[in-house]
Amino acid sequence: MAAASPRPSVTASIASPRRSVTPGRLGLAFVLPSVIIFCLFLMVPVFAVAGIAFLEWAGFRIGDWTFVGLAKFQKAAADPVFWRSFTHTILFTVATTVLLNITGFLYALLIASRVRGSGLVKSVLFLPVLLSPVIVALMWTRILDAFGAVNQLISLVSPTARPTLFLGDPDLALTSVIVATVWQFTGYNMLLYYAGLQNLPRDQLEAASIDGAGARASIRHVVVPGLYPVIGTAILLNVIGGLRVFDLVYVMTRGGPNRSTEVLATYMYEQAFKFSDMGYASAIALVIVALSVGAAVLRIRWGSRLHE
């Protein structure tokens, strides 16, 4: 008798009007914890920052603020240090994005070609990604200082040369930070491209080969177009990472010498925690958010065009 009465299926119970648990609601229930965490720890702070940007607030007492409208944005517009920081941020972002993608792609090709030792190269290149940027910054500070490894190598070639002061020279300091950043994160881009290369359709590559395409032509006309979605994602991640860079700059140069490596995030930190101007710091933070959102929108539009 019991065997004769079939047990209701899971689908049926979900669809059951008595319980009224639709797949949509179930899905919502699953994502709700993430949505709550996202709102609490991301959206609320972002909106709070947006609000604080219109206040004169020293950051000591929650209720101790004055509404100043757009004054903080006007201050930014007239502040030469803000514009220097802005320029350095854009320079840093563009340089690191270009270099990370070129080196990441080349290393991925090297590994995908499965030449001898490519597995070791993959591990070694990815290792810096696992390190804290603070450790990387301290390490590069030592490597680049007057008695560091780079200057010792230079002295081997040119024993009479005076040490090159990479982090003390305004013309070299930003470049030095860019080099350290690229060194740390190349492995990350390499991994993205390597994953993309694994998913490329083999038949297209074989067809190109049969049609007589050489390695360069195959890369240009088959591999690169096939990697467009990966390229878009990698660029977006690098751009956002570049726009909000703080730790490497702060530890290596503290924005100096004479603000030659000051970026938006370090200037924002100075305004907030040295000058107690939370309103201005929030206005700078909003500029970083706006630039990041702008980059994401461009990425989405580019992605849509690829699909059309």
Add this chain to the structure above:
Amino acid sequence: MARRTHGSTTRRRSAFVMGTVLVGTLAVTPAANAQDPIELEMWSWNNEGAYPLVHEDAIVRFEADHPGVTVKRGQSNCGDACGVIYLSFTDYLTRFRAAIAADEPPCIAQIPWAGEFRDFVNSGELIPLTQAITTGFPAFFEPIVDAVSIGGEVWAIPLDVNTLQIAYNKTRFDELGLEVPQTQGELQAAVDALGEQGLFGIAMGTRDRWSAGDLFFAQVAYTDGTNSKLAQADAGEVGWDDPAFAAAADNVAAMVASGIFAPGANSMDAFVGNLDLFASGAAGMMYPVGNFVTAGVADKVGDAFEWSLFPFPKPDGSTLDNRATGGIAEMFVVTADCAHQEEAIEFLRYLVDDGGGAALVANDFIPSWDFPVPADKSELYNNMVTAQATANSRVIYTTQVYAELLNAMQGVMDGQPGSTVIEAMVSAGAQ
């Protein structure tokens, strides 16, 4: 129905029991609080050198005299030098602000003597100590009391003072027949003589900026013979483009151009790279050095050579006596949200009583009040105490101006003209 009645009875009993517990707790709490031990929290960033010994000395004497009141230690297994809670200066102020915002600040906190001090006073988060300082505290040096006073109120207790001078390799100077330079012309001659031996002149580390500012203040000590213009500029009574400041910045720029300083200052932190240069003998001098780092210099130099200090020499033609710059080294505030302000102030009395003074002197610090120097103190210590008597100010309280001074001075160390310093200070002062 019977079950519901039983449930209601149970809930009523529970409510009665909970109510009784609550009333009992409220009745007992005040008495219990009165007997609760008090733990004071004190923050400092000076865990290097002998400061923890000085702090610990005061803690031990204070706790012995005040049973039930303790000072929280930040570390364990630290023998006789546990001291208080030490935080890295890099994020000290960030954490202090966060603690204030969270209504959980330490009762006592070390505070920088520069612009941040004024910002914290203006925030209303500190208590004035004007009344307290009249009872049980020593008579602090008058300029030092001025330095911790804002708006006619005293806001901090100054523990000790320091001077900033040039350390020089006495052994090497003697070998080359060099006297201690009395003017910048003589300083140049000494640097040239060192250069002929393949040595650098003055090693500086300005990557962390502050010492570049002190180079400027060392010149202001001469270009402003009144020792008052920095304070006047802070108060808006003279401009940041005052001729005294312009001449000071130009002096530094001229010295950079003439090779007085070892190259690479902007790539070295103070007391790291420049100390290496000095201790290795590659540079004949090092700036700035005061009692806060003499122990570190002595450790690093060891027996390699003899060294001593002299004030930054005056510009050629100046009729002023040579003088160091200086000011307060450690100073402490009591926070407005501290639940035990009286106990906190009482602890500060122990830091600066006779025992505190003796601990400071024993560890080569200079108390911020007149305190007898034992006959067995070193020549170096006596040198610093003498220099203290005529030390000029090294403080700009307007935070933005001070910050831009430091940035622009890094530029000067890189060969920029002195006028860039004045432009930066004027621009920051206008904000």
